[in-house]
Amino acid sequence: MLSESTRLQAALEQWREVLGESQVRLDHAGIAHVQHDTMHSPAYARAVIAPLCSEQVAACVVIARRHRIALHPISTGNNWGYGCAATGREHCVVMDLSGMKRILSFDEELSVVTLEPGVTQGALAQYLQEHDLPYLTPVTGAGPSCSLLGNALERGYGITPQTDHFQAVLALEAVLPDGQIYRSPLSMGGASPCFKWGVGPYLDGLFSQSGLGIVTQMSLALVKKPQVIQPFYFWIEDPARLGAALEGVRRIIEQAQGQVGGINLMNRTRLLTMASEGQGIAGLPREQLRQAADSLGLPAWMGVGSIYCHADQLPSLKRMIRRELKGFANRSMFRTRRQLSLAHALLQRLPGSWSRRWQRTLEKMLQGVELMAGRPNEVALPLAYSAGAKPPPGPGLNPARDHCGLIWYAPILPFKKQLIEDFLHAISEQCQTQDMLCPITLTTLSTRAIDCTVPLLFARNDALASARAHDCYQQLFQLGKAQGIVPYRVPVAFMPLLADREQAAWQLGARLKHALDPHHLLSPGRYCLPADTRAPLANPEPVACHE
The missing domain is CATH 3.40.462.10 (FAD-linked oxidases, C-terminal domain)
Incomplete structure (x- = not known):
């Protein structure tokens, strides 16, 4: 059996062949962003790979499986307070999908946008504004730099009429642990996704809060701006x-x-x-x-x-x-946005701590109104x-x-x-x-x-x-x-606090994980019982990358 270090080096060489040298990073500057966190998480990656298309994701997954290297995919890694880009165990390689940032299509008639993991709240809001599309971005308090796809998969929510963000998911594409690409049943033809449940067993939900696949595309229903x-x-x-x-x-x-x-x-x-x-x-x-x-x-x-x-x-x-x-x-x-803005302008002319305090309050309220209108901030x-950390100068x-x-x-x-x-x-x-x-x-x-x-x-x-x-x-x-x-x-x-060996739901989740990913190489420990790695592993055929 080859050592883990030897297997990792072999995988890195093959990832470079698929992705190019610049998309496989081990240097401090290239991996620093995945080693920051707001808590003491179990582990942080020592290498980052950054595919730019679904085919590259699939090829990288096959390589990881061949060499038994654990992968931890992230969209942007900006899920503050939940682990950011930290991994569940040591020796994971982070698959950074933030470079996959295309808005693939927007069906205005059906109000459906299809996008990749790197598309942020801010990017979609800008796209809608530039194309004069009167729809609300499904915002959260996490800010403009956070992934829409990642938030939906974590079943995030907001305060706009589309409160439940995973409920808005009509279809998705995901790479399975063996490199096969899954697509929602009713999204495989030329028609735009329009019906969440598809036909047959509802399988899209398996990719929400799980390590059963890497979601590379998602179609979201948007809400039109009301009058x-x-x-x-x-x-x-x-x-x-x-x-x-x-x-x-x-x-x-x-x-x-x-x-x-x-x-x-x-x-x-x-x-x-x-x-x-x-x-x-x-x-x-x-x-x-x-x-x-x-x-x-x-x-x-x-x-x-x-x-x-x-x-x-x-x-x-x-x-x-x-x-x-x-x-x-x-x-x-x-109060409307205009009324709050007028009050804020008036208070700026008044002296005293009372006026300054209310100016800050109104500034917060105005930013809150922006969120209600689907504009992230x-x-x-x-x-x-609040515990004393200071941001550096700049935006x-x-x-x-x-x-x-x-x-x-x-x-x-x-x-x-x-x-x-x-x-x-x-x-x-x-x-x-x-x-x-x-x-x-x-x-x-x-x-x-x-x-x-x-x-x-x-x-x-x-x-x-x-x-x-x-x-x-x-x-x-x-x-x-x-x-x-x-x-x-x-x-x-x-995560270990959540999984319960006595509950049938967690047992079923573990059985699905073991069937699809016997060595728990994809997001190990994520919303799942601990791995049983005794089962044999088959060697899948490599998947070619086409750009």
Whole structure:
């Protein structure tokens, strides 16, 4: 049996033949971007290969299989707080797909765009603007540099009407662990994808949150820009009113199906991280944090939502929402982008700290309105810098590059008032026990489910702070799991917490993985039980690359 080092060198030589010298990197400059992370993940790649087409991906997979070299594909690697480009075990080679950045087609009549893994939120937004296409980009708070395909495969969500991003996937192309190329059943002809479920067993879902294939193309349904996008805001001073707010928010979603996007509810600590960006508040004593929140006049909870409708529907929707908000909110307001901009311009003429504070608040609100309109921006990224990390001069935030400490705990909760209140109390106590901030955002996904996101913020370069954050995540995970509550996605470092040998679903996933990838060479450990590598491996025929 050849040594791993010998097999890797042989694979590298063959990858160079397929990709060219410049697309196979081992030097520090070429691999630095995949060795940055916002947490201490299990391992980081020592080599990067960067195919530029589906055929090259397939050829590289065959080479990896032949030499038994593990591959870890990434789209852009900018999934801050979930592992970035980190790998599940040592000696993986990262397959960087960010160079595959073509928008392959746009069917305006069907509102379907087909794109590659490297197409970012920012790139699609620019494409739609340049071609005067009136559609919303499926944005997230992760920012313009993040992959649309990668986010959809991780079942990400946003606050525009197309909340569930994987639900928008109509078809895809994927390279299987043996190099074969899979395509969705109804997308193999000349017609544009138009029906998510295809025909026969629904197989596209196998490539979501799995290591069963490398997705190289995806067709997404986009939402057309409505005539009116109307944001609304509300404030809750008394924390005891959260239960009433949850009931009211659910009624709003029920009565305005498809006309109100996801509604966010942010607790006082989350608002404080927004108001204090760049000041390193993570790690401050609780009393100092309370005083800071009091000085800013922050409420117990603040809510943000947006109406998407035709102009003649707006008055009745606003009346309904105002009626519901009166039942729990101390105050509320509906403001357009133009009104917020005018208020911001007026405040710029006024002196004093009060004016400056409200200018910053309005700037955040304006950026939030841009997101609601499907225009990506970095409004949420400063959160990652709350433990004191500083970005370098110049445009573009990159929490991994800048050594921010961030781990996302993001459980999905049944939309039940008492359950949510009890769970929030429990996780707040757990964070307090471990001296961690507990900034909470609740985001409605439907009338049945609500997502609870808690960013664990810490000094990335402080070993004790990092260890405390990792332990806090594990404690939160176990606390939730004991109640049947688990995150909708999990950072790479914590995948072992998720897989359960006793559950039939995980057993079936392991059987599928072993059948398609017997040596677990593709994204090893990703949403799967640990590998059993005793099965023999067949040598597949090489796949040619055609450009």
